[in-house]
Amino acid sequence: MKARDLMRRDLTSVEPDTLIYEVVYLMEQSGLSTLPVVDEEGRLVGIITEHDLIHAALPEYFDMLHSISFLPNLNQIQRRLKEMAFRPVSEYMKEVISVHLDDEDLHIADLLIRKRLKQIPVVDGEGHLVGVIRRIDILSRLIR
Amino acid sequence: MILTVTLNPTLDKFYWVDHLPLSLERAEEEILIRARKSSASAGGKGINVSIFLACMGVETVAMGFLAGHTGQIILRDLLEKGVTANFVWIEGENRTNVTIIEKGKEYHPVKIHEEGPRIPSHAQEIFLRKYRRTLKRAEYVVLAGAIPPGIPDTVYKELAREAKEAGVRVVVHAGRRPLWEAVKAGPFFVKPDVREELMVGDMPVRTEEEIIAAGRRALDHGCQACLISHHVTGDVLITPEGIWEYEAKVPLTKFKNLVGADDALVGGVLYRLAQGDRLPDAVRFGMAAAVASAEVEPKMCLSPAVIEHEMRAVEVQFKEGL
Numbered sequence: 001m002k003a004r005d006l007m008r009r010d011l012t013s014v015e016p017d018t019l020i021y022e023v024v025y026l027m028e029q030s031g032l033s034t035l036p037v038v039d040e041e042g043r044l045v046g047i048i049t050e051h052d053l054i055h056a057a058l059p060e061y062f063d064m065l066h067s068i069s070f071l072p073n074l075n076q077i078q079r080r081l082k083e084m085a086f087r088p089v090s091e092y093m094k095e096v097i098s099v100h101l102d103d104e105d106l107h108i109a110d111l112l113i114r115k116r117l118k119q120i121p122v123v124d125g126e127g128h129l130v131g132v133i134r135r136i137d138i139l140s141r142l143i144r
Numbered sequence: 145m146i147l148t149v150t151l152n153p154t155l156d157k158f159y160w161v162d163h164l165p166l167s168l169e170r171a172e173e174e175i176l177i178r179a180r181k182s183s184a185s186a187g188g189k190g191i192n193v194s195i196f197l198a199c200m201g202v203e204t205v206a207m208g209f210l211a212g213h214t215g216q217i218i219l220r221d222l223l224e225k226g227v228t229a230n231f232v233w234i235e236g237e238n239r240t241n242v243t244i245i246e247k248g249k250e251y252h253p254v255k256i257h258e259e260g261p262r263i264p265s266h267a268q269e270i271f272l273r274k275y276r277r278t279l280k281r282a283e284y285v286v287l288a289g290a291i292p293p294g295i296p297d298t299v300y301k302e303l304a305r306e307a308k309e310a311g312v313r314v315v316v317h318a319g320r321r322p323l324w325e326a327v328k329a330g331p332f333f334v335k336p337d338v339r340e341e342l343m344v345g346d347m348p349v350r351t352e353e354e355i356i357a358a359g360r361r362a363l364d365h366g367c368q369a370c371l372i373s374h375h376v377t378g379d380v381l382i383t384p385e386g387i388w389e390y391e392a393k394v395p396l397t398k399f400k401n402l403v404g405a406d407d408a409l410v411g412g413v414l415y416r417l418a419q420g421d422r423l424p425d426a427v428r429f430g431m432a433a434a435v436a437s438a439e440v441e442p443k444m445c446l447s448p449a450v451i452e453h454e455m456r457a458v459e460v461q462f463k464e465g466l
Binding site: 008015029030 | 219233281
């Protein structure tokens with residue numbers, strides 16, 4: 001099965017200059033934990049996830065601790081998030097990982113597993129966002 | 145690609161009942177009505193046009209504002225039907241429109257329409273950016289339906305101007321002031337919604353003469369075509385090339401659900417225009433789509449074969465050149 005048959009034709013997305021508080025608002029209202037980032041032409045330029053935002057808000061020494069249970073409270077994270085609120089998404093988004101409309105399901109599943117992604121954007125030949133494929137979209141197809 | 149704009153989407157709920165007692169002047173303290181059948185689907189004029197087009201295999205993108213749990217249901221229904229969704233999410237809840245259809249009175253359903261959520265100004269700015277971006281890939285844009293609280297009645301005029309500047313043909317399927325304001329931007333095709341009042345702008349459209357006069361006024365503003373319903377089974381198309389009258393020879397008793405028939409008409413016209421038909425021929429197919437939709441319980445008939453068959457019932461008469 002190809003990406004075009006698996007994808008959700010949902011173009012919910014943000015732009016590189018969208019502010020982080022707007023990203024959080026959109027994630028909350030839409031229920032999406034991953035958002036594609038597109039330029040003025042609708043071409044995919046990155047993705048931003050809840051995980052990216054949480055990681056950016058954690059103290060720099062977190063990587064050594066591996067758990068936030070070492071923190072006395074969430075004040076430090078809250079302060080950092082408030083600093084981030086008016087920064088553009090371009091400062092926090094990840095590199096583009098995407099698939100094309102005619103890519104096969106095996107390749108898509110491999111990327112989702114290997115890159116530990118919850119969803120992956122689908123682009124057309126010119127790089128325009130045309131849909132997204134979630135892990136659950138593949139799981140539900142396979143179990144039928 | 146055909147872009148549709150539905151600024152005030154709805155979850156359309158239908159209840160079919162055997163009997164609908166509407167008076168509370170009874171001995172009982174309350175009236176309990178049991179529905180024989182019910183259904184719910186994504187709605188709003190533009191959304192219905194997109195659903196029709198997607199089911200006919202035409203690439204279509206639906207835009208507007210979604211909110212809350214109702215918005216999630218609307219989105220899911222659209223995606224399942226093959227429509228590409230490009231909405232702005234806002235706080236609150238999308239509206240639910242209820243239609244109650246009583247057995248034997250299908251022609252006169254009872255409707256309850258909610259107002260819809262207020263659209264904040266920052267959401268309108270995000271919508272406009274997305275709209276401009278999506279216009280770049282569109283051949284037609286359909287501006288359709290009610291305007292939600294927070295958005296001015298001139299919005300379709302502004303959106304039509306942007307589309308024309310981008311070289312996109314504009315179709316307006318709305319009523320009252322939002323329609324007439326949009327007419328001033330000179331759209332390609334207008335289908336006035338005259339369900340609530342038989343007026344187009346400040347002109348009455350009760351008789352054929354009045355319809356033609358209103359259509360001519362729309363052409364004076366730069367419109368290329370205006371299609372106005374004369375009665376349930378009759379429409380008049382007014383263009384600079386002339387006037388066509390359409391009459392569907394179908395008894396009203398065959399109708400089961402009139403909601404969505406108008407949207408199937410616009411969808412049918414666009415489907416055939418996208419295939420290269422002349423406008424008068426495309427309108428005939430649109431009329432057939434509307435009649436076929438009115439004859440089934442779901443909101444729209446989505447079978448090309450049934451619509452093609454229904455075309456036999458639609459008579460067309462070229463009335464005069466302008």
